[in-house]
Each structure stands twice: as C-alpha cells, then as structure tokens.
C-alpha cells in the first residue's frame with residue numbers, strides 16, 4: 319500500500335498528456351466535445367490492472383460508469399490528500415510516478431513519462447501544497463471528471479449586469495470586407511518526413527523516432543493524418559494560401575506550439591512563438607490579431623494567477639514574449655493589458671472593436687483553477703467594462719478566444735453566457751480555435767432565443783482532417799459574418815504525389831451550402847432546426863454535409879456518422895455552458 323498515495327499525483331500529471339492530440343480510445347466519429355476525456359483513459363488503464371489494485375467495486379470493464387469513475391477518483395484523491403503529510407521529496411515522488419506511468423500502467427513509454435512528470439512537477443506540487451486547507455477530493459474530481467458538476471465548488475459570480483442590450487445594427491451586405499481566420503498551427507520545427515506515423519508517442523514524425531519500414535506508413539512531406547503537427551513548409555503554405563486571397567485582416571486564434579508536451583520549456587515555446595510571429599510579420603500583407611492558445615504556455619494548459627511570483631511556474635515570460643512580438647499590430651490601449659494576463663482590446667477600424675480573451679486560464683484543464691478559479695486575471699470584469707465602453711461608443715464587437723466556452727470551467731462559462739446575453743446586439747460574432755474541427759455554436763438567452771454565435775477556425779495541423787483556413791465576408795455596417803469560405807487541400811494526395819506547391823481549393827461556402835443569407839444567430843438557429851428535423855425524418859442531407867466539412871472532406875468524413883454521432887453534432891452546436899445540455903435534450907424529447 320506504500321505506493322497508493324501516488325495515484326492522486328499520477329492522475330494530475332497524466333491528464334495533460336493524455337488529453338492532448340493522442341487518444342487511443344477516441345472514437346473517430348465523435349465530435350470534439352464528446353471525445354472521451356484523457357481521464358477515462360487513465361482510469362481504464364487502472365481498471366485493466368484492477369486485480370492488483372485495492373478497488374473492490376468492479377467485476378468487469380463494463381462497470382465503467384460515471385458513478386464508478388467518480389468513486390475511484392474520490393477514493394484515490396482522499397487517500398492522497400490525507401497522506402500528503404508524508405515527507406516525500408520531489409525526487410521520490412517522481413521516481414514512483416515514473417514506475418506507475420511506464421512500467422505499471424503503461425500509459426506512455428519511459429521517456430514520455432519521464433518528460434511529462436518532469437515538466438509538470440513544480441507547478442502541480444505547488445498547487446497541491448498550497449491548497450491543503452481548501453481543496454478536497456470532491457473538488458478535484460469535480461474538475462477532473464465532472465463528478466458532482468454544478469456543485470458548490472468553484473462558485474463565484476461577476477454580479478448583476480445593469481441595462482439591456484442596444485438595438486441590433488442590421489447587416490445589409492451592401493458593403494463588405496474580408497477577414498482571414500487561421501488557427502491551431504502547432505508548428506513543429508523538428509517535424510521529420512519519413513518517420514513512422516504510428517509511433518506510439520503523443521506526437522510522431524520526430525527526429526529521434528524510428529524510420530518507417532517499407533510496410534509502415536511514413537510521415538508525409540506536408541504533415542500527416544494523425545499525431546503529426548505542422549512542418550515549417552505547411553505553415554508557409556498556409557500563409558501563402560491566404561496571401562493569394564483578398565483579405566483585410568487576419569484573425570489568429572492560438573496554438574502555435576507543437577504537441578511535444580513532454581518536452582516543452584519556456585525557452586522552446588518562446589523560440590517557436592518568436593519564429594512564427596516573425597514569419598507572420600514578414601509575410602502577411604495585412605494586420606494580424608493574435609491570441610494565446612493552451613499550448614503556448616509551459617507546461618501545456620497551465621496559466622497561473624498573477625500573484626504567483628515564482629517565474630519558473632508563472633507565465634511572465636510568455637506575456638512578455640507576446641507583448642514584444644504582437645506589438646507591431648497593436649496600439650497603446652491594447653498593450654496596456656497584455657502583461658496582466660494575455661488579453662486585450664483594439665479598435666480594428668471605425669465602428670469595429672476586437673476583444674481578445676485568454677480564456678485558456680478558465681479551461682477545465684488548467685489546474686490553477688483548483689488554487690483559485692475566480693474570474694482568472696479579472697478578465698470577465700474587464701470584458702464587461704470594455705463592452706460597456708463599446709456600447710456607449712456605438713461600436714460593434716468581435717470576440718476572439720481560443721477555447722469554446724463549453725470546455726471552460728462551468729462557472730466561468732455560465733458567467734460568460736450571462737455577459738453575452740446582456741451585450742448580445744453589440745457582439746456580432748465570436749471566433750474560437752482549439753478543437754481542430756470545423757463547427758459553430760449558437761448562444762441562447764434565458765428564454766431560449768438565439769442571441770449570439772461563435773465560429774471555429776478548425777486547424778492548419780491535420781488532426782484527422784485536411785488542413786484549412788477560412789475567409790469571412792464581413793458586413794461593413796453591422797459586422798455580421800455574411801459568409802465563411804473554407805480553403806483546404808487533399809493532404810494524402812499532396813503527400814503521395816510529392817506536390818511541391820500546395821494549391822488551396824475552396825472546399826465550400828457556408829452560406830451557399832447551408833442556405834443561409836448570413837451567419838447570424840436567428841438564421842443559424844433555423845438551420846439547426848432544419849438539421850434536427852432532417853435527422854428525425856431520416857433525411858440526412860444537411861447533417862451529412864456538416865459531417866463532411868467537420869473533417870474537411872478527409873478520410874474521416876467518409877466514416878459513417880450514425881444517429882448518436884449526428885445528435886452529438888447538434889448538441890455540440892447547442893452547448894455553450896459546460897455540462898448544460900438542456901437546449902439539445904429538449905430537441906429530442
């Protein structure tokens with residue numbers, strides 16, 4: 319039983335890596351929001367070992383219910399919390415974790431386990447040691463597995479919002495301009511063609527991994543289908559592809575750093591960010607509005623509160639790097655807040671304000687929320703003030719944030735939705751990244767009326783789809799998105815044919831294919847009802863189209879999307895508060 323206390327640590331450490339791009343148990347056919355969490359994978363590994371574990375409740379693997387998982391979590395966490403007083407040094411703990419990770423549970427291989435433990439150790443131990451008196455097993459399991467979701471844990475509010483939203487400024491489409499959207503590049507400077515694609519580590523195509531033999535699939539010239547990031551030539555091709563289009567601004571919604579999450583460092587991430595932002599500055603012909611992703615920080619996902627003054631575990635280095643690298647596109651007002659947490663606002667043109675959030679801090683996978691979850695960096699408070707100012711100045715707003723609000727802490731996403739409702743007519747559109755999939759979501763007010771929308775940029779790195787960027791036609795009066803065009807190319811064909819220059823093709827126009835005149839909440843709401851009605855009547859035209867574009871017509875698009883998968887697509891569109899699924903539940907009852 320001596321090793322048992324380590325489970326708690328083990329879980330905290332492994333979540334980060336197992337939740338990243340690598341997911342053996344992931345069903346190819348489930349929308350992003352429904353991929354099993356990395357946690358389930360860890361617990362499944364534990365259950366496979368159940369005979370050697372002191373968990374009596376399970377007789378077979380089918381018992382893996384939510385309840386069972388929460389029970390395991392609670393027991394493991396309670397023990398670790400009770401026994402934390404043990405005088406275990408960091409070195410002892412690391413050694414035991416290493417044993418559990420590689421030898422005992424076989425979650426990753428030796429070097430990945432060692433790396434992931436090493437990069438996470440200081441921050442996770444700090445959080446553990448400094449939440450002794452306040453954080454219990456129930457809270458931890460609530461954040462990890464949504465056990466007891468909606469409970470009193472992490473409860474706070476930004477308070478009541480005064481006033482009502484202004485009248486909507488209609489978009490007529492008479493005068494428009496273009497915005498290019500590029501996201502989730504995951505630039506991998508070490509990407510190596512010819513390595514074995516199924517490498518068994520969280521990221522493949524690395525120089526120190528084996529070469530592919532004749533009967534194995536090799537990493538291609540332009541990146542590869544799964545567990546491969548973007549080589550420099552793909553990043554260059556994406557910028558060149560956008561430059562061939564007409565555009566006035568570029569929105570970049572985060573994730574520059576590769577998925578080598580077991581060997582990131584402040585230095586390495588800083589280098590990647592610097593290199594990529596210098597390339598943007600050199601090549602893009604128009605201003606860029608950049609934001610932070612959950613991969614920009616080190617270790618991945620962890621954004622510490624500002625009062626954590628230890629520079630080895632806080633993000634001072636990151637905020638300073640982006641302050642420097644983004645400054646050529648920003649004005650004094652925008653620069654004021656970047657070092658306070660990586661967020662800012664900028665008047666893009668007369669009448670249009672862009673608000674950039676660093677909502678990675680509110681991401682469910684940011685363990686600092688166990689330490690202090692209340693309105694990270696004071697961003698929501700600042701958001702309200704900034705929206706009030708915009709409203710008074712008769713400006714329309716676009717909000718850019720990396721993580722879909724439904725993947726943030728429940729309390730944060732609830733308060734965020736409250737703000738969206740209050741300012742719904744000031745905010746014309748929101749833009750996300752992170753999921754690597756082409757989708758959108760609709761925000762609803764307390765009376766279930768659609769009041770806002772968010773569109774996802776999908777990704778440049780493939781992640782089971784074809785690389786893409788988007789070009790939006792935006793109305794010059796109401797700043798609604800009139801159309802979203804998606805540009806992509808056939809990755810497998812480009813690799814097989816050893817193409818020298820990528821020719822980006824227009825995959826589709828959202829307005830044409832889905833029959834809307836503009837991407838506004840009311841029209842998207844009507845579209846989703848048509849889609850859902852189609853499913854009920856077994857007319858799958860619209861949902862099949864959605865499935866095809868979700869993966870940019872790659873081989874994942876050919877995999878069948880059955881009724882469960884179809885309904886989950888609809889629910890993903892209708893969910894903007896974490897765990898709050900009543901909008902979609904009502905649709906099927």
Ligand SMILES: *[C@@H]1O[C@H](CO)[C@@H](O)[C@H](O)[C@H]1NC(C)=O
Pocket residue numbers: 508525526578581582586
């Ligand atoms: C990149 O490759 C070099 C050479 O193999 C290696 O030493 C280095 O650790 C790699 N860096 C990362 C972050 O993968």
Ligand SMILES: *[C@@H]1O[C@H](CO)[C@@H](O)[C@H](O)[C@H]1NC(C)=O
Pocket residue numbers: 623625626627690
């Ligand atoms: C940081 O702020 C939080 C919330 O106010 C507080 O609980 C915590 O003790 C502070 N930490 C430090 C190191 O000052």
Ligand SMILES: [Zn+2]
Pocket residue numbers: 502504573613752753754
């Ligand atoms: Zn990403």
Ligand SMILES: [Zn+2]
Pocket residue numbers: 573611612613720751752753
């Ligand atoms: Zn991300």
